[in-house]
Amino acid sequence: MVDAVDPLPFPCERQNAPICNLPEDVLWHVFFLNTTSPIASLKSAFEDLISSSHVCLAWRTLINSSPSLWSRAIDWDYFRRADIRDEIMPRTGDALLNIRVNCYPYRYESPAESVFTFLLEHWARIQTLELSIIYYSHLSSNKLEDDLWHLIGRPAPSLQNFQLKINSRYTNTGWPPAIPEGHVLFGDQAPVLEKIASPITIRLTSPWLAHIRDLSLCGSLPVEEFLEALKSMSCLETLRDSNNSLTSADRSLHLPAISHPTLNRITLVVQSNVEPYVQFLSHLSISPKCTLDVAVHALSRHAWEQEHWDLTDELVRLFPKFCDLTQAQSAVLSLDSYRFAFSALAPNRVISSFEFLHQMRPPTAEGRMHTPPFFQHFLQSSPLPNLRHLIFIAAPCHGLLAFDQACFDYVKSVEVLHTTTSCIQCITDLLAADTSLVMFPALRELHLQSLPEKADIPSMKFFLASRKSIGEPFNTLVMRKTSYILGNKKRTVDLRWLDRFTGLKVVFQSGRGDEESEYICGKSDVKELAKVPVNND
Known part of the structure; x- marks a missing residue:
C-alpha cells in the first residue's frame, strides 16, 4: 500500500505558511506542474504526488479527487508491483495516461511481458x-x-507523445528492430500524435505525419523522399537527426526546393556522410526565427578524403542562410585541437550553432596546432559587423594554436571579450610578428576565466602595453579568482605588475562569477595586488 502515513488534519502545521493560503485551483495547478516539469524527470512524479498527498488532509482530498493528476504520474518502477497498480489505476478514472517505463528484460522476477500486458490493457488511453x-x-x-x-x-x-529507447548491452541482436513484414507503426492510425522519437524507421507516407510537431529521424531515408514528405508536414516545428538517417540523392537528380515556415528548431548531428545534409539544407528555406544546430563529428581514425572536407566547407557556407549573422551581437567561438564550435545570438533572440569535431593536423616542429581551412572560410562567409560580445575559447591539447590574423578581421567590432590567458598568448604572437596590427580595436572590457599564472605574465604585459601604445587601451579587466592549474591547495598570485597600467579598472570575481572587489591601477593601494587568493572551489 502507498498510503501508510496519516495526513495532518490541518492544511499545514503552520497556518500562515504562504502555500496554505493559495486558492484550491492554484494549489491544484502546482501539483499539476509537478507532474509535467523537468523536475519530475529527476524525481519520479509518482513519488512526488504520493508525498504531497501525505502532507495534510486538505492536500490528500484534493489530490485523490483529481484523476488527471494520478494519470500523469504512472511510473513502471513502482507499478511493476501488482498491489500498487490495483490501488492507483482506479484513481485515474477515465483520464488519459502519461506512462514512463524502464524495462529490464530478464533482470527482474517479473517477466518483461507483464509490462506489455499492462500497456496493452490501457493502450487506448495512453497519451504519453x-x-x-x-x-x-x-x-x-x-x-x-x-x-x-x-x-x-x-x-x-x-x-500524442511517443519516445522509445532501446539499448542492448551484450549483443548486437538486430536492435533496433526492423519493422516486421506486414506491420506498420501504429497501424498508420495515430490521429493526435505530435511527437515521436524512436529507433524505428518511419514510413514517410504515414498519414499521422501531417500533424506531427516534433520529429526525430532514424533508419535510412533518401533525402529526395524526405524533402518531398516535408511538404505534407505542415505542423512540424522541431526536427532532429542524430542518427545519420538521410542518404544522398544522385547528383543528377533534380531536388525540390522546400519552404517550411513552421519549423522553429533543426538539430543535425552528422557522423559520417555529409553530402545528404548539404543537399537537404541547400534546398530548404525556413523562418528567420528558426534555430539551426549542426554538428559534424568526424573522429574516425582514418583521414577524411578531400571530398569530405569540400562538403563540410559547403555545409559551413550554408550556415548564414539560416542565421542572419550580419545582425548578431553576441557569439561564442571555441577552438582546440579537435573541435571547432560557433554559436551566435541573432536579434530575434534565436541562438544557432555549428560544431565540427575532428583530429586536426599534428603539431608542427614549433609545437603549434593549425586550424582547419574552413575556419577562415566560415568567418568569410559569415560576416559579423555588429558583433559586440564575444566568448573566445582556445584550449589545445598539444601546443598553441596558430591563427591567421585575417580571422580576427571579422570580429573588429567586439567591445566585450571573454577569453583565456592561452588565447591572449595566441593574440600576442600575432602582434609580435606585426607590430602594426590592431586586434579588437573597439574593445572596452576583457574578461579572463582565471587569474594569470607566472607563465602568462609576459603575454599579458605585452597585450596591455600594445593597446596603450596605439592609444586604444580598454577600460576594464575582469578576472575570476580561479586557476587552470588543478588542485584545491590554497595559494596566492602576485599581480602587482598590473599597477603600471594607470587607470585600468581590475574587477575580481569569485568562481561563480559574483563580483567581489575592485582595484584601480595607479590609484588604489598596490598591496591589494600582492597576494590575490586563488579559489578553485
Whole structure:
C-alpha cells in the first residue's frame, strides 16, 4: 500500500505558511506542474504526488479527487508491483495516461511481458509513453520484439507523445528492430500524435505525419523522399537527426526546393556522410526565427578524403542562410585541437550553432596546432559587423594554436571579450610578428576565466602595453579568482605588475562569477595586488 502515513488534519502545521493560503485551483495547478516539469524527470512524479498527498488532509482530498493528476504520474518502477497498480489505476478514472517505463528484460522476477500486458490493457488511453528497454541478456530478443510490435503496431487513438529507447548491452541482436513484414507503426492510425522519437524507421507516407510537431529521424531515408514528405508536414516545428538517417540523392537528380515556415528548431548531428545534409539544407528555406544546430563529428581514425572536407566547407557556407549573422551581437567561438564550435545570438533572440569535431593536423616542429581551412572560410562567409560580445575559447591539447590574423578581421567590432590567458598568448604572437596590427580595436572590457599564472605574465604585459601604445587601451579587466592549474591547495598570485597600467579598472570575481572587489591601477593601494587568493572551489 502507498498510503501508510496519516495526513495532518490541518492544511499545514503552520497556518500562515504562504502555500496554505493559495486558492484550491492554484494549489491544484502546482501539483499539476509537478507532474509535467523537468523536475519530475529527476524525481519520479509518482513519488512526488504520493508525498504531497501525505502532507495534510486538505492536500490528500484534493489530490485523490483529481484523476488527471494520478494519470500523469504512472511510473513502471513502482507499478511493476501488482498491489500498487490495483490501488492507483482506479484513481485515474477515465483520464488519459502519461506512462514512463524502464524495462529490464530478464533482470527482474517479473517477466518483461507483464509490462506489455499492462500497456496493452490501457493502450487506448495512453497519451504519453516514454518506453526505455535496456536489454541485458545474451538470450534471443525475438519474444521481446514480438511483444513490442504487438503493442506499437496497434492503432493509437490517444497517443500524442511517443519516445522509445532501446539499448542492448551484450549483443548486437538486430536492435533496433526492423519493422516486421506486414506491420506498420501504429497501424498508420495515430490521429493526435505530435511527437515521436524512436529507433524505428518511419514510413514517410504515414498519414499521422501531417500533424506531427516534433520529429526525430532514424533508419535510412533518401533525402529526395524526405524533402518531398516535408511538404505534407505542415505542423512540424522541431526536427532532429542524430542518427545519420538521410542518404544522398544522385547528383543528377533534380531536388525540390522546400519552404517550411513552421519549423522553429533543426538539430543535425552528422557522423559520417555529409553530402545528404548539404543537399537537404541547400534546398530548404525556413523562418528567420528558426534555430539551426549542426554538428559534424568526424573522429574516425582514418583521414577524411578531400571530398569530405569540400562538403563540410559547403555545409559551413550554408550556415548564414539560416542565421542572419550580419545582425548578431553576441557569439561564442571555441577552438582546440579537435573541435571547432560557433554559436551566435541573432536579434530575434534565436541562438544557432555549428560544431565540427575532428583530429586536426599534428603539431608542427614549433609545437603549434593549425586550424582547419574552413575556419577562415566560415568567418568569410559569415560576416559579423555588429558583433559586440564575444566568448573566445582556445584550449589545445598539444601546443598553441596558430591563427591567421585575417580571422580576427571579422570580429573588429567586439567591445566585450571573454577569453583565456592561452588565447591572449595566441593574440600576442600575432602582434609580435606585426607590430602594426590592431586586434579588437573597439574593445572596452576583457574578461579572463582565471587569474594569470607566472607563465602568462609576459603575454599579458605585452597585450596591455600594445593597446596603450596605439592609444586604444580598454577600460576594464575582469578576472575570476580561479586557476587552470588543478588542485584545491590554497595559494596566492602576485599581480602587482598590473599597477603600471594607470587607470585600468581590475574587477575580481569569485568562481561563480559574483563580483567581489575592485582595484584601480595607479590609484588604489598596490598591496591589494600582492597576494590575490586563488579559489578553485
